[in-house]
Amino acid sequence: MFLKTLRIRNFMPFKGWHQIDFPGSDTKNVVIVFGDNMRGKTSLLNAIRWAFYQNALDRYGEKIPLQKLVNSDAAGEDEWDLEVQVSFEHDNKQYEISSRAEKRRGVGTPNRPEDFVVATDLQINGEVVRGDRVAHEINRVVPEQISRFFLFDGELLQEYESLLADDGDQGKRIKEAIEQALGVPTLISGKNELRALRKPYDRQWQQDLKKNQEVKSFMEELSALTKRSEDLEEAKAKLQDQLSSAKHQYQELQQQVNAAEARYKQKAELDQYVSSRTKVSQQIEQIELRKLESVRDAWLDVLRPDLERQTRDLRSQAAADALVLAEIAKAPHLREMAQSSLDSGVCSLCQSELSTESRQILLGVHGSGETAGEIDRVATRFAESNQLANRLDGVRYPQAKKRIAELDATAMDLSLEETRLASEIDRLRDELQGFDSDETNRVRRAAENANAAIRTLEAKFSQVDEELEKINTKQQSLRLVINQNESAKNQRSGKIVDLISTAEGIFASAVGMMRDDLRMDIQEKATSAFKQLTTDTSYKGLRINQNYGLTIVDEKDRDVSLRSAGAEQIVALSLIDGLNQTGRSTGPVIMDTPFGRLDPRHRSRVLQYLPKSANQVVLFVHEGEVDPERDLMQINSKIGAVFALERVSSSQTKVVRK
Amino acid sequence: MSEPTQSTQAVDPAQIGIGEVAHYNLERLYADKHFPEMRNAYKFAIAYALSKGARPTKLESSRKNVFSISTIDPDGLLRLAIETLYPVGDESPYRIAERLADWGVGEVTRLVYEEYKSIGDLLPDA
Numbered sequence: 001m002f003l004k005t006l007r008i009r010n011f012m013p014f015k016g017w018h019q020i021d022f023p024g025s026d027t028k029n030v031v032i033v034f035g036d037n038m039r040g041k042t043s044l045l046n047a048i049r050w051a052f053y054q055n056a057l058d059r060y061g062e063k064i065p066l067q068k069l070v071n072s073d074a075a076g077e078d079e080w081d082l083e084v085q086v087s088f089e090h091d092n093k094q095y096e097i098s099s100r101a102e103k104r105r106g107v108g109t110p111n112r113p114e115d116f117v118v119a120t121d122l123q124i125n126g127e128v129v130r131g132d133r134v135a136h137e138i139n140r141v142v143p144e145q146i147s148r149f150f151l152f153d154g155e156l157l158q159e160y161e162s163l164l165a166d167d168g169d170q171g172k173r174i175k176e177a178i179e180q181a182l183g184v185p186t187l188i189s190g191k192n193e194l195r196a197l198r199k200p201y202d203r204q205w206q207q208d209l210k211k212n213q214e215v216k217s218f219m220e221e222l223s224a225l226t227k228r229s230e231d232l233e234e235a236k237a238k239l240q241d242q243l244s245s246a247k248h249q250y251q252e253l254q255q256q257v258n259a260a261e262a263r264y265k266q267k268a269e270l271d272q273y274v275s276s277r278t279k280v281s282q283q284i285e286q287i288e289l290r291k292l293e294s295v296r297d298a299w300l301d302v303l304r305p306d307l308e309r310q311t312r313d314l315r316s317q318a319a320a321d322a323l324v325l326a327e328i329a330k331a332p333h334l335r336e337m338a339q340s341s342l343d344s345g346v347c348s349l350c351q352s353e354l355s356t357e358s359r360q361i362l363l364g365v366h367g368s369g370e371t372a373g374e375i376d377r378v379a380t381r382f383a384e385s386n387q388l389a390n391r392l393d394g395v396r397y398p399q400a401k402k403r404i405a406e407l408d409a410t411a412m413d414l415s416l417e418e419t420r421l422a423s424e425i426d427r428l429r430d431e432l433q434g435f436d437s438d439e440t441n442r443v444r445r446a447a448e449n450a451n452a453a454i455r456t457l458e459a460k461f462s463q464v465d466e467e468l469e470k471i472n473t474k475q476q477s478l479r480l481v482i483n484q485n486e487s488a489k490n491q492r493s494g495k496i497v498d499l500i501s502t503a504e505g506i507f508a509s510a511v512g513m514m515r516d517d518l519r520m521d522i523q524e525k526a527t528s529a530f531k532q533l534t535t536d537t538s539y540k541g542l543r544i545n546q547n548y549g550l551t552i553v554d555e556k557d558r559d560v561s562l563r564s565a566g567a568e569q570i571v572a573l574s575l576i577d578g579l580n581q582t583g584r585s586t587g588p589v590i591m592d593t594p595f596g597r598l599d600p601r602h603r604s605r606v607l608q609y610l611p612k613s614a615n616q617v618v619l620f621v622h623e624g625e626v627d628p629e630r631d632l633m634q635i636n637s638k639i640g641a642v643f644a645l646e647r648v649s650s651s652q653t654k655v656v657r658k
Numbered sequence: 659m660s661e662p663t664q665s666t667q668a669v670d671p672a673q674i675g676i677g678e679v680a681h682y683n684l685e686r687l688y689a690d691k692h693f694p695e696m697r698n699a700y701k702f703a704i705a706y707a708l709s710k711g712a713r714p715t716k717l718e719s720s721r722k723n724v725f726s727i728s729t730i731d732p733d734g735l736l737r738l739a740i741e742t743l744y745p746v747g748d749e750s751p752y753r754i755a756e757r758l759a760d761w762g763v764g765e766v767t768r769l770v771y772e773e774y775k776s777i778g779d780l781l782p783d784a
Contacts, residue, residue: 291778292694299698301781302705303739310742391738404778 001141001587002616007085010074011050012043013653020044020655022616023640030611030638031618033655034628035645040653041620042153044645045592049151051084051099053144054118057153062255066101066113072651080110090141096123097138142587150580150587150614154594175547178579182518184511191507198500202226205493215482222478229471236464243457250454253447260440263432270428277421280414287411291404298400307392314389321382324361328375338362427650476501518582519544526550526578532609533570535601542574550575569597573606577613588616595625604634611638668750674730675756676700677719680763684724687763692770692777697730703762704736704755706780708743710765714757718764727752 006020022031035041046056046064056064070082080103087096099120107115122129122137129137142150179185206226209219337348342362345354354362360374479497482488527541530552540557542550550571552560573594580589589610595603603626610617619626626632632639642658676684684699693699707714731737731752740751740758769775 288691292691295692295702295777296694296698298777298781299701299705300735300739302702302709303743305782306709306743307739388742392742395735395738401778401781401783404776404781408778 001088001090003588003618004087004089005085006044006048006051008044008047008083010071010079010082011047011084012069012071013040013651014043014047014655015071015073015648015652018655020643021641021657022618025640026615028638028640029614029616030635031616031641031643032626032632032639033618033620033643033645034623034626034658035620035653036622036647039645039647041622041645042592044620045151045153045590047084048086048590049147051086051097051120052138052142053147054099054101054120055144058258062251062258066116066118067110069101070110073649080116093125094123095141097121150589152576152589152591152594154592154596178548179515179518182579182582184514184518187507187511187514191504191511194500194504194507198497198504201493201496201500205491205497208491208493209482209488212485212487215485215488218478218482222475222482225471225475225478229468229475232464232468232471236461236468239457239461239464243454243461246450246454246457250447250450253443253450256443257440257447260435260443263435263440264437266428266432267435267437270425270432273421273425273428277418277425280418280421284411284414284418287407287414291407291411294398294400294403294407297398300395300397301400304397307395311389311392314385314392318382318385318389321378321385324378325375325382431650519546519548521582522548522575522578523550524578525581526574529577529609529613530570530574532612533574533602533605534567535605542571548575548579566598566602570602570606580614587614588618589614590618590620592620593622593625594619595621598625600631603631607631607635611635668748668753670727670750670752672727673723674725674727674752675721675723676763677717677760678722679719680717680760681722681724683763683767687767687770697725699763699766700725700730700759701736702777703766704758705739705762706766707758707762708739709782712758712761714761717757717760719760721756 002024003022004024005022007017008014008019009017020031020033033041033044046069050056050069056069058064067080070080074080074082081101083098083100085096085098087094089095097120099118101116101118103110104115104117110116120134120138122134124137203226206219206223209215212219341348341354342359346352347354347358361378363374479494479501483494483498488494523542523544526544530539530542530550538555539560540553540555543553543559544550552567552571554560591610595606598606607626610619628642632642644656644658645653646656648654680703684696684703687693687699688696693702736755737751740746740754744751744754744758746754766777766780769780770777
C-alpha cells in the first residue's frame with residue numbers, strides 16, 4: 001500500500017477542503033507535517049483512520065463522537081457534514097476511498113452520532129465496489145485490528161511500556177489488542193466452539209450408558225459434573241453480561257473523565273495565562289508609576305535650554321570683565337595710553353574708534369574722578385556673574401524625556417503581551433464554558449467504583465473459569481475410565497465425544513504454540529529495530545515476556561532493569577515496528593508526535609531508521625521535537641515533502657506546503 | 659541677557675497661589691495621573707510659561723492660596739529660575755510665579771486634553 005492523496009473537508013480544525021499530496025517517489029519516501037500543539041496533527045491521523053474505518057480516537061483511545069468531528073465554525077454555519085478522501089495504490093491497483101457524514105434529515109443540531117448518515121464509497125481501478133463489500137476490501141488491504149500499529153499516536157507510546165508489568169488493566173488491554181491483531185482469538189474461539197459442539201454428544205453418551213451397571217457410578221459422577229458444569233456455564237454467561245455492561249458503563253464514565261481531564265489541563269493553562277496577565281498588568285502599573293516619578297522634577301528640563309544659554313552668557317560676561325580687570329591692574333603707562341586714546345577718540349592699541357562703553361572703561365583706567373567706582377562696578381558684576389553661573393551649573397536636570405521614552409517602549413512590549421494573553425484567556429474561557437469541576441469529581445468517583453466492580457466481576461469470572469477447567473479435566477479422566485468398558489467404548493456418542501475432546505486438546509495446544517511463535521517473531525523483529533535505534537552498543541537486544549513486553553538485555557544476557565524515559569520510548573518504538581512487521585507485509589507508517597522524550601542522538605537514529613522500516617513514512621511533528629533545519633538535514637535525501645499546519649483562528653487550521 | 663540682580667525690595671509671601679480656574683485644572687492634571695503631586699504640576703506650569711516667554715500681568719480668575727513657599731521651593735531653585743529668566747524688578751519672584759503658573763496651567767491643560775499631548779511630549783529634546 002502506498003498513499004497518494006489525503007483530502008479532508010470540515011474535519012475537526014480543517015474547515016472547507018484541505019489536501020495533502022504524498023510524493024510518489026520510492027526513495028524520497030518521508031513526508032513531514034509540522035504543527036504546533038492544538039493545530040491538528042492528531043486530527044490528520046484521525047482523518048485517515050476515519051476514512052478507512054469511520055472511527056476517530058482521542059488521546060485515551062476512546063472513540064470521538066461524530067458530532068465532535070465536524071469543524072465547529074462550519075457547524076456554527078449549520079454546515080454539519082464532513083468528508084475524508086484517501087487515494088492509494090496497492091498491488092498495482094488504484095484505490096479511492098471517500099467517507100462522508102451528513103446530518104440526518106429532520107435533525108436540528110446533532111448531538112449524538114445517530115444524528116448523522118455515514119457512507120463510504122470505494123473505487124478500485126475506477127470501478128465502484130458494491131456497498132456490502134467495501135469494509136471487507138478495506139480490511140483486506142489495511143486490517144483495522146493492526147491500524148493502531150501503523151496509524152500511530154506517539155502520545156500513546158507509554159501504554160506499551162505497561163506491557164512490562166505482569167498484570168494491570170492497561171497491559172492486559174494492550175496484550176488483548178496485540179493478540180487480536182495477530183489472530184490468536186481465532187484459535188481460542190475454535191476451542192470454545194468445539195466445547196459447545198461436544199455438549200449434546202456428552203449428554204447423549206451419558207443417556208446411552210445409563211443402564212450400564214459397570215460404569216453406573218462413574219456415569220453418575222460424570223452427570224453430576226456435567227450438571228455443575230452447565231450451572232457454571234450459565235453463571236459464567238451471566239457474569240459475562242454483567243461484565244460487558246460494567247465495562248460499557250466504565251468506558252462511558254472514563255470517556256467523561258478523560259474529557260474532563262483535558263478540560264482540567266485547559267483550566268490549568270487558563271490559570272497560568274491569568275496569572276501571567278496579572279503579572280504583566282502589574283509590570284505595566286509599575287512602569288506607569290516610574291513614568292509618573294520621572295515627571296516629578298521635569299519642570300527643570302523645560303527650562304534647561306534657557307538656563308544653559310543664560311549660563312553661557314554669564315560666563316562670557318565674566319570672561320570679558322576679567323580681561324578688563326586684568327588690564328587695569330597693569331603698569332601706569334596704560335593710563336597714558338588711555339589718556340591719549342580719550343583725547344584722540346581712537347584706541348591707541350587697535351586704532352578703532354572708541355565706543356561709549358570703552359570710553360567709560362578708559363576713563364576709569366585713566367584715573368579720572370570716576371575710576372574707583374568703575375573698577376568696583378566691573379568687579380562686582382564679575383563676581384555676581386560668576387556666582388550665578390556657578391549656581392546654574394549646579395542644577396541637576398532629570399532628563400525625563402529620555403527616561404519616559406525608554407519606559408514607553410517597555411510598556412508597549414508589555415501591552416502587546418497583555419493583549420495576546422487576554423485573547424488566549426478569552427479563547428480558553430469560551431472553550432471551558434459550562435465546565436463543572438464538582439460534576440467531574442462525581443463522575444471520576446463513579447468511574448473508580450465501576451472499575452472496582454469490574455475487578456470483582458473479573459475475579460468471580462476467573463474463579464468460575466478455573467472451576468470449569470478442573471471439572472473439564474475430571475470429566476476427561478472419567479471418560480477415559482468409562483471408555484475402558486467395552487460396551488461404553490463402542491457407543492457412537494462416546495466415539496464422537498472422544499473425537500471432539502481430542503480436537504479441543506489440539507486447539508488448546510495450538511493457542512500456546514501460536515503465542516510462542518508470535519512472541520519469538522516479534523522479539524526478533526523488535527530486536528533488529530532496537531539495534532539500529534539505540535545508541536548504546538553494549539546492549540545485546542530485547543527479550544519478550546508473556547505480555548509482549550520487552551526488556552533490554554545486556555551483553556551478558558542480563559535484563560537491564562533501569563531504563564531512561566528516552567530508552568523506554570526506543571523500546572516501545574521497536575515493539576511497534578516489530579508488531580507492524582509481524583502483522584502485515586508492507587505499507588505506510590503514519591506517526592503522530594513520535595519523538596517526544598528522545599534526546600538528539602536517539603532522535604537522529606530514529607529519523608534515519610524510519611525511512612528504511614516502511615515503504616512510506618508520514619510524520620506529524622512539532623518543531624520542539626524535530627528541528628526543521630538541523631534534524632531534517634540528516635534525512636534530506638529521503639524527504640519527499642514538508643507541510644505545515646498553520647493557525648487561521650482558534651478553531652481553524654490550514655495545510656500549507658513548504 | 660538680563661542683568662543679574664537680586665531683588666531685595668519686595669517681601670516674599672508665605673503662601674503661593676493660583677487662579678480658581680487654573681486650580682481646578684491643576685487638580686485635574688494630578689487626578690488623571692499626569693503628575694505625581696500637584697506641586698510638580700504647578701512648577702511644570704511655571705517652567706512651561708517661562709520657556710514660552712509668557713509675561714502674564716494678572717491671574718485669569720480670583721486667586722486661591724495653594725502651597726506654602728517652603729513646600730513649593732525648599733531649595734530655592736524656582737526663585738533662581740524666575741530671577742534668571744524673568745525681568746523681576748521690584749516684585750517678589752513668587753508673585754510672578756503665581757501668574758506664570760496660572761498661565762502655564764491653562765496651556766498645559768489645553769495641550770493635554772485638547773491636543774492629546776503627554777507630559778513627555780511637552781519636554782524639550784535632550
